[in-house]
Amino acid sequence: MIRVGVNGYGTIGKRVADAVRAQPDMEVCGVAKRSPNYVAVGATEAGYPVYAADDDRAHEFAAAGIDLAGSVDKLVAESDVVVDATPSGVGAENRPLYEHHDTPALFQGGEDATVAEVSFNARVNYDEAEDADYVRVVSCNTTGLSRFLAPLYENYGIEKARVTLVRRGGDPDQTGRGPINDAVPDPISIPSHHGPDVQTIFPKLDIDTIGLKVPTTMMHVHTVNVTLENEPDDVTEIRDRLRSEDRILTIPEYAGIDGAGTLKDFALDAGRPRGDIWENCVWEESITLRGRDLYCMQAIHQESDVVPENVDAIRALSGHLTGPESRSLTNETLGIGFSRLDGRESRTLDRQTAD
Ligand code: NAD
Secondary structure, three states: OEEEEEEOOOHHHHHHHHHHHOOOOEEEEEEEEOOOOHHHHHHHHOOOOEEEOOHHHHHHHHHOOOOOOEEHHHHHHHOOEEEEOOOOOHHHHHHHHHHHOOOOEEEOOOOOHHHOOEEEOHHHHHHHHOOOOEEEEOOHHHHHHHHHHHHHHHHOOEEEEEEEEEEEOOOOOOOOOOOOOOOEEOOOOOOOOHHHHHOOOOOOOOEEEEEEEEOOOOOEEEEEEEEEOOOOOOHHHHHHHHHOOOOEEEEOHHHOOOOHHHHHHHHHHOOOHHHOOOOEEEEHHHOEEEOOEEEEEEEEOOOOOOHHHHHHHHHHHHOOOOHHHHHHHHHHHHOOOOHHHOOOOOHHHHHHHHO
């Protein structure tokens, strides 16, 4: 059993802890939290030993009736691997703590790529993490783009990718974020940082990205244009390749899923924990071919798509399963893949092919 400590128990940390607990070869040895809020109460109710990230605030946990198992230092010492899911920039400050205890660690996409030896996506470069001690699981957007681009890159080659990222203003618990009533170029300059971040996974990929922020907490939506090096036979060939990817859900027309809101409703109906959608959600009707130019739209659930990637990165560090073995085990234990949408054809795509 790989003993996993989670340092930073917020949006990503709590999900990673639950996903780790679902694995047959891992256990959660504890979670470190800074403030004794409702999420900390949830951690104790879930049965996770809670450690204080900040010793000076340990008394606040006692006042809230939360028993502490110790300080974060002890958690790191007792863990085989630490998943650092603290806010952006804090992970880099924590690295000396992990080095001090000789404990391998994962960092998240809010950290600069220099925080770790490898930037990680399970579909693309699992093997590169096998010899590493420190790995950065790339951000939600970079994870979503890497999964989408991988089968295109491998099968057709990519001359140039252009992506516009329409990003949620904040997560549901981020009450102070915005915009409230606007659509904001973010950043105004082009390219946004997302393209260079994708290049930490695909170093030779030519990609430009443009970012905006809009008033929703649901999901990010990407509009993607990829100029392929080699032309596919037809659009259904692309659709079928995307369908066969384990962490891509292609949404057929009949389903009536017309946006991020219906996607979240679908996930809740399907009984997904917290309404999470670990897969990229690609609208089949949006997949369009003009010669070597491919167009498409996909939605990315920012709170959860990196969760299976963290689980796989833990295994990559420990080196006891191959990438495909780990992905398959993670998918099976979490229930990745909405089989209820399988087996239905998409009328619009069939029309495109007939044309
Ligand atoms: P969050 O604010 O929801 O959670 C961070 C947690 O860490 C909170 O519980 C906070 O109290 C705690 N914390 C703060 N300082 C700490 C410290 N010094 N030591 C230990 N814990 C501390 O943040 P998040 O959204 O989960 O983001 C975590 C990381 O994951 C960031 O790098 C972020 O960029 C990345 N990420 C976030 C998302 C997303 O959409 N939320 C998606 C992908 C990646």
